Amino acid sequence: MKYEELMAKAIKVSRNSYSPYSKFAVGACVLTTSGNVYTGCNFENSSFGMTICAERNAIGSAIAAGDKKIKAVAIYSPNQDNCAPCGACRQVMHEFCDKDEDVDIILKNGDELRICTLAELLPESFNL
Numbered sequence: 001m002k003y004e005e006l007m008a009k010a011i012k013v014s015r016n017s018y019s020p021y022s023k024f025a026v027g028a029c030v031l032t033t034s035g036n037v038y039t040g041c042n043f044e045n046s047s048f049g050m051t052i053c054a055e056r057n058a059i060g061s062a063i064a065a066g067d068k069k070i071k072a073v074a075i076y077s078p079n080q081d082n083c084a085p086c087g088a089c090r091q092v093m094h095e096f097c098d099k100d101e102d103v104d105i106i107l108k109n110g111d112e113l114r115i116c117t118l119a120e121l122l123p124e125s126f127n128l
Helices: 003-014 054-064 087-095
Strands: 027-032 037-041 070-076 104-109 112-117
Touching (some): 003 112, 054 070
Parallel strands (some): 070 104
16 A cells, blocks of 8 residues: 555544544555555543554554554644654554564655654663
């Protein structure tokens, strides 16, 4: 699947965000190594610690379907260009990636896509 298609899905699902407190909608689309695609949006709670990020929501959908190895993640927010994943999402992505291959992170910068890797965003990641 082309990265433009993943971003289009992230943009579409961002419209379903439940973000009444921060007003910061985010959508994510995960491509797994098996070629399947999963989407998720952020959803907040008045108990802020209960909020779930779009990236972890999409990865959770992949896991629930039995897909546990991610290859690429597209992330979009209408509120900010280059909306990069938070630290917790970076660590979760690392947990569910193929350790021999890097994960591409696809961000939207105006009309352009910016591709970086998880290793760039999470150097010296935590491993057991």
